Amino acid sequence: MSNTTSSSPPPESFEQAMAELAQLVTQMESGQLPLEASVAAYARGSELVKYCAAQLDKVESQVKVLEGDMLKPFAADTAGEGAQ
Template identity: 85%
Template structure:
């Protein structure tokens, strides 16, 4: 059980690492093979990972807004064709 406690305190190394760990936790939980305590620990860790990923996405969105002059536009395939031709 100490490993689960340490895992809950350990921050993810990256967004991609957090997503991979989250996918693994979801798979384990969906299998129904985890004991109750391990399921609760997995849920808590998953919740932390979701919060971490959301914060990372918000940070990147802010950076993109700065780079784009705070004028984000929805992506459209038509816009790409117009600019490329």
């Protein structure tokens, strides 16, 4: 068995984590993984999602510091959908 341990190394970057996550999803969607490998892939995918979410939170905090009060949500653009 390869890569079925729960102590997989952390990804080197956000982009690497996303690429690995996409690969895992493709493998799982193919339906060709044995049950044990599917469970391991799901567990690894969960770790990668948590890593990516943490990275995004960290970057969001950095952007807020850099932009200060100028940071505005994109959702404000959808408020006047019928106005135009």
